[in-house]
Amino acid sequence: MVHTIQEKIDSLGLSRVLNSNIPVDIEKVAKFLGADAVVRADIEGAGMLLPRGDGRFAILVNSRDSRARQRFSCAHEIAHAVLDSHDIANRSSLEQPKRSIERYCEKFASHLLMPAPAFDAYAQQRMASMNSIVDLADVFDVSIQAAALRYVETLSEPCILICSQFQLGRTGNRLRIKWSYETLARAEHNSKHFIPKGKSLKNQAMEVAYWTNSLQKSNDALDLGYRSIDAYSESMGFGSSNNRFVLSLVFPTNRGSTMVSES
Ligand SMILES: [Zn+2]
Structure with missing residues (x-):
């Protein structure tokens, strides 16, 4: 059975943690899920997951990136840490598995930082406009592009x-x-x-x-x-x-x- 992103978030018992504090404290979420540390470091990419093998892990994020980018990278690495074969099995078999995993992690990260139902409630209070996206990026402490992608999901x-x-x-x-x-x-x-x-x-x-x-x-x-x-x-x-x-x-x-x- 393939989990939807929301089912996965619920199965991890995350909904309350995510919705109780906006903007989401992503380091707290990482620790809730087994991270020993989230470290800002001079690394090549945006983020890196260092699994320890006993379910615990550390996350490195690029210290040169903006804060919003670091938050998103941390959320993306959390997705890798909690991902299991149920989450992506059978998901678009035509796609390369690696690309499919990365897309899943991007989407999962977006739902960690902009969780339902809090994000949807904020979005629905606002007119469908660019100004609303700017507001939402500010409220949820994410990049404007991340807020925009999440926002259009809420539009009918x-x-x-x-x-x-x-x-x-x-x-x-x-x-x-x-x-x-x-x-x-x-x-x-x-x-x-x-x-x-x-x-x-x-x-x-x-x-x-x-x-x-x-x-x-x-x-x-x-x-x-x-x-x-x-x-x-x-x-x-x-x-x-x-x-x-x-x-x-x-x-x-x-x-x-x-x-x-x-x-
Ligand atoms: Zn990745």
Whole structure:
């Protein structure tokens, strides 16, 4: 039997620990689950799990990363520590097992730092907007990207989350898709909705968001590779210099026309 993330969290007796204190004290959670120590160290990657073999373990996180990043790395390594074969067995057999494990740990980490029902309750009190995501990142002490991904899970209407950055491509240095997440594709298990990574976004509101620190709203058609959709979108820029990125929350406004059938 494959556990859902929530079933796994419940089976570890974690729900109360997670929801009793917001933002979640992730080091306390690590210790609750058998960690002897969480150490900030000069390491190669973002985090490292050092199992001791008797169920106890230590976690190292990269001391050069931001606090939000360190918290997420700690949560991710906790996921590795508690993961067992039931959690990922049969999960998308087409996927490489290692990638599947990493995805599971990312999602698990997100639910440790932004637990249900506390996160969902906070999210539902707010309008579906970029400003709500900024608030939630602050309340839960997580990165804006982590908050955004967790936030769209709580929305009932279809939406697309796009993270874009200036990148050099065949058509020059442009704002391009770094990653995207579609709740619509997830709901319909429709891989045709795949938005190509690296696709340039000729969207003025997104570009203005990159160059300014103000929230940009747009009602323009959005070109997402093989299809164009009518959408309401909100975009905001974060970070500086090479790490500058734009996060866009996109709500398709005319769902019928977005269903480009390919026969
Ligand atoms: Zn990992």
